[in-house]
Amino acid sequence: MNAKSAARAQGRPVLQRFPLALRILGYTTVIAIGLLYLFPFLLQLVTGFKTDPDAAAHPLGLIPATPTTAAYQRLFGLSQSGEAVPFFRWLGNSVFLSVTVTAGRVLLDSMAGYALARLNFPGRRLLFGFVIAILAVPPVALLIPKFLVLNTFGLFDTYAAMIMPLLVDTVGIFIMKQFFESIPREVEEAAKMDGAGVFRTFWSIVLPMARPALITLTILSFQGSWNEFTNLLVATQSSQYETLTTGLARFVSGSLGQGTQYPLKLAAALMATIPVAVLFFCFQRYFVQGANAGAVKE
Incomplete structure (x- = not known):
């Protein structure tokens, strides 16, 4: 019993x-x-x-x-009282930065991840070791070197300075590499037998199979670039390049008008939060699938 x-x-x-x-x-x-x-x-x-x-x-x-x-x-510029808030300029710069960086990261991180996972070339293990080592470096330690590089090449205070340092992400490379290693090699071998080259195999065969990882990388890239702050501090100084994060930071510091202005500040923060929240809730199922696939190697 x-x-x-x-x-x-x-x-x-x-x-x-x-x-x-x-x-x-x-x-x-x-x-x-x-x-x-x-x-x-x-x-x-x-x-x-x-x-x-x-x-x-x-x-x-x-x-x-x-x-x-x-x-x-x-x-939204519908009131005549108080100093104007350049919200739409902040929003436009944030959308431009996020879309450009996300597209670049998805393409470059997936190509780098595939190369590290499947291509045999001298120094592959050493290169992947460097990628892992970069994850241990605090981003704040790279602020001054990043500023010096941008200033030396004449890119400081431009859109290029906002975008180029963010185009490749070590976390994205690691996620894509782990996912590509979980794909059976027989799929690629069959494509090679049909005459497909390395890039054709990657683009037409392997990449469509990596949809969960690509969606995960898209969400992480969009969220990271949308909320990016430290890179923009050393990359720009003109108000025309302000995004929602840098604009809100200046706003919170009290440069727009007088008083606490809590309603205006929190309304702007809410508008900045909504796009990322909607993106995550719409694709959270794929996000979890991609994270699991990147963490577990078959």
Whole structure:
């Protein structure tokens, strides 16, 4: 009888093996932690509809005393009060930077990953060792050398300075290499028997099979370039090259107008958050698949 009970218990889901009171406590704890993480985003959303005095007097209040869209009207240039916020210029620069960098990373990282995974050339292992070693270097340690290189080549304060240092990413190379190594070699050998060259095999055969990894790399690249800040600090100085991150940083420092302006600042931050959040939630299934495929080698 004990054996049968043990067998039934083993066949049930893990959570159902615990007492009801313990399960309720666990669910309550998880929900509470989830709400704790959601609170800043909810506060950001609500504060955008507050007035400046209301936001200053009740910064943690979740119900606006006098709901208003004044912050969004000023953000989108629909209000005549206060200094103009160049939100659309920031947005345009961010979109241009993110799209260009994402396209470049997906192409170059996948080509580099395939070369390290499949092509036999002298120094391949040493080169991959350098790629792994770069992951251990703090990005802040490269800021001054990056500025010196850009300034020496006359690229400082240009769009090229914003884009070129971000076109290749070591994490992306590693993800693509691990995924390509999980693809059976018989697929490539069959393509070679049909007369396909290395690039044709990569472009027409292997790359379409790497869809989960490509989507993962696209999400990571778009998110990273959209939120990029440190590279832009040493690459540009003119206001015409400001993105959402650098523009918001200047905004938060108090250079636009007077006072705290919490509603305007948080409304701008919310608008900067939405594109990345939508992209992730739309492709999170592929993101998980690509991450698993890159981490586990068959």
